[in-house]
Amino acid sequence: MTANVPPPAANLGSTNTTVAVAFTPTSGPDNAHGDLPPMIVVKNATKRFGEKTIVENLSFEVKQGEIFGFIGPSGSGKTSTIRLLTGVYEPTEGEVRVMGAVPTHPSRRVQERFGYMPQLFVLYPNLTVRENLTFVAGLYGMNPFTRRGRVNELLKFVELWEARDRVAANVSGGMQRRIELAASLLHNPPLLFADEPTAGIDPVLRGKFWDEFRRLRDEGRTIFVTTQYVGESEYCDRVGVIRKGRIVALDTPLELRRQALGGDVVDFTSNDLTAAALLNLMSLDGVREVRPVSRTEARIYVEEAAQAIPVLLDALSANNCTVNRIEEYRPSFDEVFIELMKRDAAQRGETGEDDDDGPSS
8 A cells, every 4th residue: 555645855765864954933923923924925826627616816825923724614625725835736827835935846945844734644554653653754854863753752742652553554533633743743844734633533632733733833833724613713823714715704813703793792781771772872983783682682793892892881871771791792703604604605696505614613
């Protein structure tokens, strides 16, 4: 059986060659907002196979030192986008650059500087866990002394030390995902592509994966991660939402909420609530919409909740309304995702939603 492994970054015939994979940490997540050149630049990229368009007119940048989440329903183009970024696919139209290079024709130095965690287990099922990692380390030209220590370090990190001598075919799916993560980090890359890394694993292990992604981000590394678990948007610095091959939204998690709902949302209750009081709220600066929920409750759509709440309290007090409770309502990302999907469907003139457009939780 032949394993589908990433292309070697060094001459496999020279196992004593040490690849220059040293990584100098930057200043952590704040570095993503500095003046460093972007790690990834995509401009108007489209990929077609014959008459079928897989992704269309993608344009975005990924900053150095950020977790960039790419989220969408199954079949929306997430994996195809990663294949464009890693050079597996060449764009039919447009431009893709990773670390300043065209990924379909990368230099050896560029190949050595990114890791790739595929969606499926692609290593050798008939090798042990440790043998698989040792094999991948050899592909990257790590010398035997460096290789052994790095493999042991990552086995412990992904909590596979006790399973190190077990054949990969005989470990659980979650363990196989951890093998793939360890393999993608062996050469200490500043850029990691992770294609649905948490698919099919339990919530505890999911949390550990995201803890590690944040740790890598805090060292100044860049993580490009795809997922259909929309709740994982919360863990990203910025999020691109893709549907049917097109990006429908791209921003921070906070701003995506505001885009989906038209601003921030404030809920309040008052036993003294009147129609006149609600009408008065509509006249306030920064208030976009007032929706009564019940005789004593209302939901207010505002530009910024923190600034609006004191103004709302003053206005309600002036209308003799005693407020029992007032707070910002933060919708789940399931709600945000569904709203963005509906909006895109309406813009495309679609009459109904596909089954695959629902969120995974």
